[in-house]
Amino acid sequence: MKHILIAKSDVNERYGDRLITAKKGEKIELSGAGAEIAMRSGHFDYGGEVSQAEAKAEKPAKTESASAKLGEKLNAAPDAAQPDSTAGKSGAEVK
Amino acid sequence: MQTAQSVFALGKLQTNYTTEVAIANDGFRQLVKEGYDKPVFSSPNVSNQGQSTGSPYATKISKDKDDVTFSGTERGTFQSLGFHAVGAFGVYATPSVVSAGAVWLHTFTLLNPFVSDILPCRPLASKIGEPAVSSNRIFDARFPSMVYSQIAFQAEGEQPDLQIASEWVGSGKRVIPAGVQFYGSGKDVLLDSEITENYIRKTSGVLTLNTAAALGGTDVLPGCDLRDTVIRINENLNLEAGYNGCALFQDDNPDMGAIRGSCRSKGQTVEFETTMVLTPDIVTNFDPVAKLYSGASISMKIVFTGALITGAYYHTATFTLNKAVLSNVELIDIDDGTQGIRLVTEPMAVNDTMPLSLAIQTDVADFNTYVG
Secondary structure, eight states: OEEEEEESOEEEETTTEEEEEETTOOEEEEEEHHHHHHHTTTTTEEEEEEOOOHHHHHHHHHHHHHHHHHHHHHHOOOGGOOOOGGOOSSSOOOO | OOOEEEEEEOOOOOSBBBBOOOOOOOEEEEEEGGGGGEEEOOOOOOTTTTTTSSSOOOOEEEEOOOOEEEEEEEHHHHHHHHHHHHHHTEEEEOOOEEETTTEEEEEEEEEETTTTTBBBOOEEEEEEEESSSSSSGGGEEEEEEEEEEEEEEOOOTOOOOOEEEEEEOOSSBBBSHHHHHOOSSOSSOOGGGGGOBBBBBBEEEEEEEEESSSOOOEEEEEEEEEEEEEEEEEEEETTTTTTTTOTOOOOTTTHHHHOOOOOOSOOEEEEEEEEEOOHHHHHHSTTTTSSSSSEEEEEEEEEEEEEEETTTTTEEEEEEEEEEEEEEEEEEETTTEEEEEEEOOEEEEEEEEEEEEEEEEOSOTTTTOOHH
């Protein structure tokens, strides 16, 4: 279940490892725990739940586009595909 | 005799415990190396002794949990104070603009464990070795997901300015080589010379005595002369609780132990101690026998001031201690004969009243991304 929150002002707030950023008037969607944390900051108005129909309709579209993008990337540069994006630079570059 | 060198650098805040930050140019902050001890990495083994193997002796040993700790002390600047506070306090409010484009006010508070019990974390890059010999003698590693286990802000002894002493614990994961370039073109670590920061110059305090009848604070004494002040946050990490759901960190390598998938706090606690010069005002308004005794409740502001930023705005850092119970009060000699009063508080837990907050007025716009 996701919730819609509307920022009352510009928000750039951290609660633990959760960083919440939004411009004034921007609507953000957060899951239960995130929404609770954001609401406690007092910077958001509650905009209701994301309806199940919307969520379902969005999901396949997202998956398709993501997989399509990934496919494009893989086709374009098969060697450049890095399973671990956090690997950073190779050891050879370290001086 | 060989020359050994070590350099350490802390990276930007991770978005969460299991997602590392991408290594970027100038994305790491080099630490004052003299003040920090080398990271201690451990990868212990456990034997199956005592289990029903039919043998009274261990027939097999297995890897246990990998771990890493790191600690050190550095002279605090207003900017480094924010850099440390954003991770050690846990909650960082939207900064307010004091003077557009020049001065911002940042507020840090402790985590309410009922809302979130996960502290922000950063990667640590460490390079230790003998550069004069050969490159393969350099131990070069990166430890992602380092979390504070304790931090102390102290102005004591021969160090009248603020010292920041911190202890860290990692997930146990290490990446070798670090993949972080310390020097040269395209480096990932800011050099000391590139970091323009402002040191803390003087300390002052405001003492409020909370009367038992109404814990609001009726007697207020500004301008306390403080010596030997220590504010300590103990993160009370639950180090055994994080061995679940560590998808990113899971590894099939039999030479590596288990690593944490999260690091949670059981609830932060705050300790405070200070020595105040016993001025006539304190004797009159805070009679050490009638009011400042063990068990009495105090509130206090400890203000650190530095250089001018712009206009009438100075760098300031204000720690607000809220409703602390004194555990120990004694009259002592300070500065070879002046009367002073030493106050030590009981550890304070986070509850409806936030025991400690920090407000920093400085020239940094956002400490969520600041490294130097």
